[in-house]
Amino acid sequence: MSVALAEAIWRGLALYFGFGLVTGIGVILFGLKRLAPGRLPWRVRLVILPGLAALWPVVLLRLAGVRPAEDRA
Amino acid sequence: MAAGYVIVGWNRFKRAYDGVLLAGLAAFLAAHAGAGILLAPAGQHPSEVQLLIRASGAAAFSLLTIILCIGPLARLTPRVLPVLYNRRHLGVACFAAALVHGGLVVLWYHGFSEVNAFVSLLISNPRYGSFGGFPFESLGALALLILFVMAATSHDFWNHVLGPRLWKWIHMSVYAAYGLLVGHVMLGAVQGEKGLAQAALAGGSALLVAGLHIVAGQLERRRDRAVDGPPEGEGWLDAGPAEAIPDGRAVILVPPMGERIAVFRDGAKVYAVANACRHQGGPLGEGRILDGCIVCPWHGFQYRPEDGCSPPPFTEKIPTYRTRITGGWVFVEPSPQPPGTPIAPSIAGEAG
Numbered sequence: 001m002s003v004a005l006a007e008a009i010w011r012g013l014a015l016y017f018g019f020g021l022v023t024g025i026g027v028i029l030f031g032l033k034r035l036a037p038g039r040l041p042w043r044v045r046l047v048i049l050p051g052l053a054a055l056w057p058v059v060l061l062r063l064a065g066v067r068p069a070e071d072r073a
Numbered sequence: 074m075a076a077g078y079v080i081v082g083w084n085r086f087k088r089a090y091d092g093v094l095l096a097g098l099a100a101f102l103a104a105h106a107g108a109g110i111l112l113a114p115a116g117q118h119p120s121e122v123q124l125l126i127r128a129s130g131a132a133a134f135s136l137l138t139i140i141l142c143i144g145p146l147a148r149l150t151p152r153v154l155p156v157l158y159n160r161r162h163l164g165v166a167c168f169a170a171a172l173v174h175g176g177l178v179v180l181w182y183h184g185f186s187e188v189n190a191f192v193s194l195l196i197s198n199p200r201y202g203s204f205g206g207f208p209f210e211s212l213g214a215l216a217l218l219i220l221f222v223m224a225a226t227s228h229d230f231w232n233h234v235l236g237p238r239l240w241k242w243i244h245m246s247v248y249a250a251y252g253l254l255v256g257h258v259m260l261g262a263v264q265g266e267k268g269l270a271q272a273a274l275a276g277g278s279a280l281l282v283a284g285l286h287i288v289a290g291q292l293e294r295r296r297d298r299a300v301d302g303p304p305e306g307e308g309w310l311d312a313g314p315a316e317a318i319p320d321g322r323a324v325i326l327v328p329p330m331g332e333r334i335a336v337f338r339d340g341a342k343v344y345a346v347a348n349a350c351r352h353q354g355g356p357l358g359e360g361r362i363l364d365g366c367i368v369c370p371w372h373g374f375q376y377r378p379e380d381g382c383s384p385p386p387f388t389e390k391i392p393t394y395r396t397r398i399t400g401g402w403v404f405v406e407p408s409p410q411p412p413g414t415p416i417a418p419s420i421a422g423e424a425g
Binding site: 001002003006007009010035036040044047048050051053054055058059062067068069 | 188189191192195196199201208211221222224225226228230231233234235236237238239
């Protein structure tokens with residue numbers, strides 16, 4: 001693997017998870033009610049933060065109103 | 074279970090489970106490090122960091138092997154079910170051990186590189202075109218990424234947000250992670266100094282996991298009632314005689330197309346529902362009817378057999394199927410009704 005390719009992978013991952021972390025913090029502060037009715041304790045919010053950073057595209061889809069396939073059936 | 078979404082709280086069993094898990098993990102790390110010191114050739118004692126790197130890597134691989142054995146073992150004997158209930162805790166512990174291993178490797182071997190440590194990890198061995206010399210570190214890094222996503226989405230919140238299907242799909246990638254880790258360990262053994270013993274352990278573990286899955290799969294095939302074709306008019310599926318279904322239990326139909334169907338008998342009433350639990354896809358047909366509800370054997374989620382709905386205030390729903398009894402034999406319409414659709418039970422003993 002070339003240095004350029006390795007750096008591109010590193011930057012891609014850093015960008016993806018960095019954007020995900022910012023998005024996740026935003027969701028935890030302002031958007032959680034749209035994902036899970038009811039109030040989640042802060043310890044649970046911290047537990048789900050890494051997942052928000054990793055799966056932010058799906059989270060944004062859910063916030064936009066796209067429901068899981070089972071709910072649409 | 075969820076009323077919209079409700080957190081599953083901690084209980085005594087979960088605390089005991091985690092206590093045993095942490096104690097076992099600590100004992101494993103100590104024993105592995107101790108063996109590393111005792112078995113090291115004279116004058117070549119590894120450093121504490123190297124000992125921890127090896128011990129945490131071995132712990133992560135062993136935990137993942139155990140995790141993958143629990144599923145098939147629970148199908149072979151229900152005594153393993155209590156371990157299955159909180160398997161996610163093992164998964165998170167496995168990720169934690171793998172993170173310690175990967176983090177220490179990056180810091181210890183690449184932290185002082187002139188380039189970024191992660192970049193250094195990827196380029197330190199350039200033999201990507203070689204089989205035996207393939208950089209095993211990359212396989213480990215990819216496996217760690219998969220384990221991270223699984224650990225990060227292990228909370229029930231994610232089952233609710235992603236939906237059971239996508240959640241299950243993500244968590245089935247554990248097999249990809251395991252394959253990568255077997256490659257990681259075996260290539261590391263070939264390229265390093267550990268040689269045959271480490272490769273044999275990794276290969277043996279992989280064979281154990283594969284063997285248990287094959288045995289459990291064969292047992293499940295024998296238990297399932299495979300439906301090769303429509304024996305009844307209109308394509309209804311033959312579920313066998315009603316009396317052959319144990320009271321409060323189910324037989325599982327495997328239709329030629331579509332998902333498994335659990336056909337339950339509760340006294341004289343016969344119901345059919347989807348076999349997959351809404352929570353984590355657990356096999357409802359291996360559960361039983363208690364207090365009028367089907368109870369999932371994995372985590373105790375409940376569904377009313379007559380409409381596939383969880384009892385209030387919970388909101389889960391599973392598809393239901395029409396049934397009929399002709400001459401004492403149960404037949405099931407192969408096409409599912411939308412989740413939560415009420416279906417009147419067929420009554421065994423009535424003239425069909």
